Amino acid sequence: MFMLSEAFTMTRSTRNLHTAISILAYAALYPNTVKAFDNGVGRLPAMGFNAWNAYACNVNESLIVQTAQDMQKLGLQDVGYTQINLDDCWALRNRSSTGEIQSDPTRFPDMTNLTSTLHDMGYKAGIYSDSGWFTCAGFAGSFEHEEQDALTFQSWGFDFLKYDNCAIPFDDVIREGMVGKYQRMSDALVVVSQQTGTDFVFSLCQWGWNQVWLWGASLSHSWRIDGDIEANWDSLASIINTVSFITQATNFYGRNDLDMLEIGNGNLTYDESKTHFTAWALVKAPLLIGTDVATLTQQNVEILSNQEIIAINQDSVYGTSISPFRWGINADFTFNTTFPAQYWSGPSENGTVFMLINTLSEPADMFFNLTESPWTRAGIQYSVRDLWTHTDNGTAVRNFTAYEVPSHGVVALLMQQDGPEPPGLMPLCAGEAESQCTAENGTSVG
Ligand SMILES: *[C@@H]1O[C@H](CO)[C@@H](O)[C@H](O)[C@H]1NC(C)=O
Ligand SMILES: *[C@@H]1O[C@H](CO)[C@@H](O)[C@H](O)[C@H]1NC(C)=O
Ligand SMILES: *[C@@H]1O[C@H](CO)[C@@H](O)[C@H](O)[C@H]1NC(C)=O
Ligand SMILES: *[C@@H]1O[C@H](CO)[C@@H](O)[C@H](O)[C@H]1NC(C)=O
Ligand SMILES: *[C@@H]1O[C@H](CO)[C@@H](O)[C@H](O)[C@H]1NC(C)=O
Ligand SMILES: *[C@@H]1O[C@H](CO)[C@@H](O)[C@H](O)[C@H]1NC(C)=O
Ligand SMILES: *[C@@H]1O[C@H](CO)[C@@H](O)[C@H](O)[C@H]1NC(C)=O
Ligand SMILES: *[C@@H]1O[C@H](CO)[C@@H](O)[C@H](O)[C@H]1NC(C)=O
Ligand SMILES: *[C@@H]1O[C@H](CO)[C@@H](O)[C@H](O)[C@H]1NC(C)=O
Ligand SMILES: *[C@@H]1O[C@H](CO)[C@@H](O)[C@H](O)[C@H]1NC(C)=O
Numbered sequence: 001m002f003m004l005s006e007a008f009t010m011t012r013s014t015r016n017l018h019t020a021i022s023i024l025a026y027a028a029l030y031p032n033t034v035k036a037f038d039n040g041v042g043r044l045p046a047m048g049f050n051a052w053n054a055y056a057c058n059v060n061e062s063l064i065v066q067t068a069q070d071m072q073k074l075g076l077q078d079v080g081y082t083q084i085n086l087d088d089c090w091a092l093r094n095r096s097s098t099g100e101i102q103s104d105p106t107r108f109p110d111m112t113n114l115t116s117t118l119h120d121m122g123y124k125a126g127i128y129s130d131s132g133w134f135t136c137a138g139f140a141g142s143f144e145h146e147e148q149d150a151l152t153f154q155s156w157g158f159d160f161l162k163y164d165n166c167a168i169p170f171d172d173v174i175r176e177g178m179v180g181k182y183q184r185m186s187d188a189l190v191v192v193s194q195q196t197g198t199d200f201v202f203s204l205c206q207w208g209w210n211q212v213w214l215w216g217a218s219l220s221h222s223w224r225i226d227g228d229i230e231a232n233w234d235s236l237a238s239i240i241n242t243v244s245f246i247t248q249a250t251n252f253y254g255r256n257d258l259d260m261l262e263i264g265n266g267n268l269t270y271d272e273s274k275t276h277f278t279a280w281a282l283v284k285a286p287l288l289i290g291t292d293v294a295t296l297t298q299q300n301v302e303i304l305s306n307q308e309i310i311a312i313n314q315d316s317v318y319g320t321s322i323s324p325f326r327w328g329i330n331a332d333f334t335f336n337t338t339f340p341a342q343y344w345s346g347p348s349e350n351g352t353v354f355m356l357i358n359t360l361s362e363p364a365d366m367f368f369n370l371t372e373s374p375w376t377r378a379g380i381q382y383s384v385r386d387l388w389t390h391t392d393n394g395t396a397v398r399n400f401t402a403y404e405v406p407s408h409g410v411v412a413l414l415m416q417q418d419g420p421e422p423p424g425l426m427p428l429c430a431g432e433a434e435s436q437c438t439a440e441n442g443t444s445v446g
Helices: 002-029 061-073 111-120 146-156 178-196 209-219 233-244 270-282 298-304 307-313 431-436
Strands: 047-050 083-085 124-130 160-164 201-204 222-224 255-257 287-289 323-326 343-348 351-357 364-369 380-386 391-396 399-405 410-420
Touching: 047 061, 047 124, 061 083, 061 111, 083 160, 111 124, 111 146, 124 146, 124 201, 146 178, 160 178, 178 201, 178 209, 201 209, 209 222, 233 270, 270 287, 270 298, 270 307, 270 351, 270 410, 307 410, 351 364, 351 380, 351 399, 391 410, 399 410
Parallel strands: 047 083, 047 287, 083 124, 124 160, 160 201, 201 222, 222 255
Antiparallel strands: 323 343, 343 351, 351 410, 364 399, 380 391, 380 410
16 A cells, blocks of 8 residues: 555656656747647637536436536626537447447437537537547547548537547557657548538647647647646646646647636635636636536636636737746746746736736735736836726736735736836836846946
8 A cells, every 4th residue: 555655656756757857848949849730720729618527428418408508598608618528428339330430329319410409509519539449438439540530520510529548559550659649630630621621629638648738739729738637726736837837839729728627626715716717718728617517606607707817818819828937936947736836927919917826825925026027018017907806906016916815816917008117216127137237328237
């Protein structure tokens, strides 16, 4: 027992070290070199529902339609959740005599009817398959049937494909690495597009193997960066830590996928749920609700419906993620799954976005200088918008302090340029620039 858990811990920390090294190598060697999978769809992050975490295999056509109706009633479709995605367990284990993948006749008697019902309701419809022999739950996978299955999914009316990583064929069968294994379906979707005019959003569920953030964008619209999310703070903190090193991988048409939104599941507190939603939205991850929407509280519906934060996730001018500008508790670039980076920012259509996360188990004041962010201008003051209280919070001159941020809580701010800062402020050059501050006549001030 003790030995086993020790072995598990070792595996886990070895994996973390491996991830940290590969992430740093990526940051150094591959700035923005990956070509996007731009087939005309999937420019912005998907928003909607995925059936797995809510229903697992207890899923069927009427439950999916019921979910779509519930999302309308709760106003979730109106704020942008317009994708309804099946996950595993819709198929039979065996193919037909002609090799066609078949839906389970009890659970999903008529896929065409399902997609047209969803389309009539104003949704897009998503389906799931696997790059290996079988899905993770043991139903037919698409290996060596990629084009055939993609055509089947197209003929049923689906618009989105999530593609999993279970039941990998032996090396002497596949003779490909991870990239080649996923390239097969990516190529098949291109063929289907040429044949039928249907373009799929392609979502890799590949758990972050083989540095998928290096190559995922060349053949898909999103790629999972980590194992399955769990509805507790440790899992959220660990995923936030992972993404903090690879934010450069995200842009229009391709993005890090942090897994489903677990708001309403497990033991997440109100503040943790807000942090979860904020981080996922502002790193431009897909926003796919993983909870049984019929059980969502009004408070959780309100979190998921924060339109000012959704607007940034769906920003049509900037496709890039926010990134940490200071780790905070730990030194910059420290890989720590419990205490990830705390101070983040990024550009948006309407100004600079800031996200502050209090990773401590007690409330804390959180301070930053504006010019710590690469997306602000020295000598300019900024108006402050709080994206959770939906209030204008005055003007920030040189710095900002959020007081008493709750444990595991978040602050999300939008700052807009608001004219020159007042004259006479000291030091003459704020922040990092102070050490190089120089007058025009050459007198060094710093
Ligand atoms: C669909 O699933 C729900 C929830 O598991 C169940 O109550 C219902 O009877 C199922 N319907 C059909 C047609 O199987
Ligand atoms: C599925 O295929 C396997 C292997 O060919 C076969 O043994 C099994 O009987 C089939 N199951 C059904 C329900 O047809
Ligand atoms: C089509 O779907 C609707 C909504 O789920 C359902 O009421 C209807 O019975 C289905 N029709 C067929 C032919 O399966
Ligand atoms: C929440 O659940 C996780 C396991 O799912 C557990 O490790 C953690 O201690 C729980 N946290 C609280 C505050 O109950
Ligand atoms: C920018 O502001 C406009 C006007 O309020 C709003 O419609 C839009 O969604 C905002 N965009 C972002 C990315 O916040
Ligand atoms: C994570 O950071 C905390 C706070 O600095 C530190 O106490 C802890 O030892 C770190 N954990 C690891 C695994 O480095
Ligand atoms: C924050 O900026 C103000 C000017 O607005 C300045 O007076 C104050 O000293 C700064 N605080 C810190 C800690 O740098
Ligand atoms: C912004 O102002 C509101 C209303 O006064 C307040 O509740 C909130 O805490 C402020 N936000 C920050 C980050 O200080
Ligand atoms: C903020 O700016 C002040 C004034 O330039 C400087 O003394 C301080 O070290 C800076 N703090 C951080 C966290 O950058
Ligand atoms: C250089 O410029 C600074 C700032 O304007 C001024 O304070 C200083 O007296 C000047 N020095 C000389 C040698 O002119």
